[in-house]
Amino acid sequence: MNTTGTSDTSTMNTTGTTGKQMHLAALFPARHTAGWRDPRFGDHNDFATFSGLARTAQRGLFDFFLLADYPRLTEHRGTVSDVGIAGELDQTTVLSALSSVTERIGLVATVNATFNEPFDVARRLATLDHFSGGRCGWNVVTTSDAWTGENFRRGGYLPHADRYRRAAEFVDAARTMWGGWTADGPTRFRHEGSQFRVQGHFTVPPGPQGCPPTVQAGDSEQGREFAASHADVVYSRHLGAAGLDFTADIRNRVARHGRNPEQVKVMPGVSFALGDTDQEAHDNARAAQAQAVSPELAIWYLERTWGRVLSDHDPDGPLPDIDPDPEPDPDEWPRLSAAPVRLRRANKWRAYASRHRLGIRELVMRLTAGKPFIGTPSRVAQQMTDYVRSGGADGFVLVPAYAPGGLDEFVDRVVPELQQLGSYRTAYPGETLRDHLGLPPAPRS
Ligand SMILES: Cc1cc2nc3c(=O)[nH]c(=O)nc-3n(C[C@H](O)[C@H](O)[C@H](O)COP(=O)(O)O)c2cc1C
Structure with a gap:
């Protein structure tokens, strides 16, 4: 005590x-x-x-x-x-x-x-x-x-x-x-x-x-x-x-x-x-994020917003042009947010990725880094x-x-x-x- x-x-x-x-x-x-x-x-x-x-x-x-x-x-x-x-x-x-x-x-x-x-x-x-x-x-x-x-x-x-x-x-x-x-x-x-x-x-x-x-x-x-x-x-x-x-x-x-x-x-x-230097710390942070966000996980992360199978997309390529599916099958996609929320989020991500020239995986690494x-x-x-x-x-x-x-x-x-x-x-x-x-x-x- x-x-x-x-x-x-x-x-x-x-x-x-x-x-x-x-x-x-x-x-x-x-x-x-x-x-x-x-x-x-x-x-x-x-x-x-x-x-x-x-x-x-x-x-x-x-x-x-x-x-x-x-x-x-x-x-x-x-x-x-x-x-x-x-x-x-x-x-x-x-x-x-x-x-x-x-x-x-x-x-x-x-x-x-x-x-x-x-x-x-x-x-x-x-x-x-x-x-x-x-x-x-x-x-x-x-x-x-x-x-x-x-x-x-x-x-x-x-x-x-x-x-x-x-x-x-x-x-x-x-x-x-x-x-x-x-x-x-x-x-x-x-x-x-x-x-x-x-x-x-x-x-x-x-x-x-x-x-x-x-x-x-x-x-x-x-x-x-x-x-x-x-x-x-x-x-x-x-x-x-x-x-x-x-x-x-x-x-x-x-x-x-x-x-x-x-x-x-x-x-x-x-x-x-x-x-030991700030640069080395940033390199270490990036290496840890790269380990944590595999190419498959990056696609998975996007699929949860798109409500679509995106496995034909290159994880190092640009974000999908196609919009999120407004009505995906709830049995196949059980935990998605409401359609307008997902569309807003997809548009925000697309704008951010294009502004910073990020591919899918790079974007997900940033989004999950906190x-x-x-x-x-x-x-x-x-x-x-x-x-x-x-x-x-x-x-x-x-x-x-x-x-x-x-x-x-x-x-x-x-x-x-x-x-x-x-x-x-x-x-x-x-x-x-x-x-x-x-x-x-x-x-x-
Ligand atoms: C920082 C943080 C950590 C959480 N950790 C857990 C967890 O370990 N297990 C769990 O079942 N829920 C966890 N939750 C979910 C919360 O218990 C809660 O169910 C969820 O945030 C929905 O409540 P809310 O609408 O008030 O945010 C966590 C939430 C936050 C914000």
Whole structure:
């Protein structure tokens, strides 16, 4: 526990000025491209890949190691696509194993609120909290498509707003269960709402955190409201100017919900590429993108907008002249956006590619690159520090290009620069994930 009673987000740096300190986390796996093709990638189903990455993140004093979760492999026209072929292990099982080879880093499981039940999830997470000595966290996701829902609940699914209604009640119910023990033993819990009517005695006594922190990743109006009312960390995809707006919006909403905006950390996901010179870093970034975006994946990426088979197009050639199919067969093309959205997107991409003289694959490499931090370690450290101090974020969820080694260079070369700037901790502030995040101890009933 953080016994000093001080927040860990602000400290004196080496030049004597007060500066905000950032929070760092690591994500595995990233799944928007086929990064696993990189020859430096370990097997996605080998424990050494997970443990190597988690331990490196811990060496870098990261708040937490986050496992993304995709409960259905990415398919494309009836076959599993290049992106989804690496395997998706069960989250809490992996994290329980990781708890025995790590000592300090938080272990955050992405567990879906749409397809699970509160009792079961609360129990698994409370178990992880015990085994890890209070390092468990929960990334509450709702999943964006009915297609994933086919795996669950008799193929059932929920409209968007209901998914968030269910998620909010899901978290409330889990917290009620976690609070269902006193010093004298279990008391009866009861949750009654439109989504769940559950009661009984919770089977697990409170773990060291009592209530594990919740992370939220979702972007819509309802997603942001859910974050503002229920999340301790918001894992976002917004950087740059859009990130400034996003973070300000989240802080306003948190305050409107009567919560302290300082205690909700906004952490965008970000990739990075390093080098001894900026040029070398840019070359490394490009090489990693080229690995991740195979010629086949580039065509696949376009097909999801066009709703047409484009395999006769040259991946190094220009974008298709033909417009997206307005009414593709939904069985063959199950996850497409609405036709006007796809046409607008296709036109935007065609204009951009022609302006910058890009072929299909080059365009997809740019589209999937996000906004990485690229440069020498000192430049990247300065960029990250400036962004956090400008109010754009409270920290970052780093997405290494490969695992387990993809974080080593960051921890060995960027973390010391951040510490030198006074924008990053030099020791863990406490024992639990709540401590790392600067959250007060959870109320006990
Ligand atoms: C940065 C980010 C990461 C996400 N990671 C996952 C994930 O690992 N698994 C998952 O099922 N959904 C994930 N989601 C999807 C969200 O849970 C949510 O279902 C989706 O964004 C739709 O909600 P929205 O309309 O509020 O954005 C992620 C969303 C964002 C923005």
